[in-house]
Amino acid sequence: MTRTKILGAVLAKPQEPLGIHELLIDEPLPGEVRLRILAAGLCHSDLHYLDGTLPIDLPAVLGHELMGEIVAVGDADAVDRIGERAVVTITPSCGICDQCSAGFSTRCTRVTRRRYRSRPKVVTKHGEPVNLLGSIGGFAEQVIVPAAAAIPVPVDLSPSAGCLLGCCIATGFGAVVHGASVSPLDTVAVIGCGGVGIAALQAARISGARQVIAIDVHEEKLERARNFGATDALLSGSDIIEQVQKVCPGGVTKSFEAVGSPATADLSFEILSAGGVATVLGLERPGSRISLDAALLIEGDRRIQGAYMGSNQMARDVLGYVDHYRSGALELDQMVTSRWKFEQINEGFAAMREPGAIRSVVEFI
Incomplete structure (x- = not known):
């Protein structure tokens, strides 16, 4: 052999x-x-x-x-x-x-x-x-x-x-267009501005979302997020829910978690408006559990979901990614x-x- x-x-x-x-x-x-x-x-x-x-x-x-x-x-x-x-x-x-x-x-x-x-x-x-x-x-x-x-x-x-x-484009971009079907009527928050988060942020912008909020613990990442088209950039802290409510009263319609921690997964759900959808993308430690506020879930018709690898269709999606890249949009x-x-x-x-x-x-x- x-x-x-x-x-x-x-x-x-x-x-x-x-x-x-x-x-x-x-x-x-x-x-x-x-x-x-x-x-x-x-x-x-x-x-x-x-x-x-x-x-x-x-x-x-x-x-x-x-x-x-x-x-x-x-x-x-x-x-x-x-x-x-x-x-x-x-x-x-x-x-x-x-x-x-x-x-x-x-x-x-x-x-x-x-x-x-x-x-x-x-x-x-x-x-x-x-x-x-x-x-x-x-x-x-x-x-x-x-x-x-x-x-x-x-x-x-x-x-x-x-x-x-x-990976990062297939996951972040795919989650926005396939997993959550973001439209020009949506307000979006992206938690974590690494590769997957920045891909999701760009996809939300390309999809026409009327507001795209970047959330991270590092000001350096937030500055980059602004350059990629974030309409708002929030430094995460104990008051982050209040910060989101201030720039987007009532909460966002779509959120994307790209960190990989139960705390940020919880946050992605808590910043939703009634009827909103949170998509969790970050890989977490084996055995991790996500806790949800029952009232927000039941009374507000909010949802939380995964979108493994962005629910992508790679053979079809790649040509679209390349076209957006060549146009300067991606x-x-x-x-x-x-x-x-x-x-x-x-x-x-x-x-x-x-x-x-x-x-x-x-x-x-």
Whole structure:
């Protein structure tokens, strides 16, 4: 069996730097493609695994927000895809289960089966299997994914901008247009102005929401949010509900939580107007619970919901994202607050912890 030598950033122990090691990647099996990575976004989800907030079997290669170039295919009739540029989605859908057939690809009931493989994709130089986050493991020079998870993009799309489409844009933008169906009649609040939050904020602006309120604990992030089109920017504190009521009497019709804490999930519900909808996007610790004010729920017809990966339809959505980017409406380059070489990935994660950071991107070219 032929395997190709690659370099990967391996997490051996939480709260320790990633180590750049030589790994061996398999050939793609039928239904798979192998990509050479051009750029990878450093997502806060990756940071949660890195610092031990979220559990993962080790050793592991993290990373899932990617743009790459297809260099090998598992099916002879897909050879024309070699050389194609693509973004990767962490939710490969089967297209035939009841959820996929209903248009909800992120709820695919066969996703575990889609990720199953008869042999490891990646092993150490000693032949030991390496765990891959989301069955992707994007902090490496190459990855293998299901062919349907590699979504074609124009060849001239900047990799550092394009990689954002696979996660933070798909999640934040998708939650606004698919999960909550924001319209020009809506007032919107976005809690947490990192990558997902800024994507949601931009989507709300593009969707014509009449008011878009940014909420964060860092003034630096709020200043950036203003530049992305927030009509109001509020520094979160003990009086944040009163602050929201002051700028939007009665509360907002749609709220989006992009932090990953029960407290901010609770807040997303409490700032709603009657009939409003809160969408929780942030990943939380296993076992976390959200508490709701029963009166607000029952008497005001308020709702709270999830929108996993923005309830996106990646194969369809990507072309729309690219068009909005090219028109200047969706600002991707401005979301990249620092760029790093692959060997500097730990410095990139350190930069992600800075108050004004939105996205660090590792560039492989």
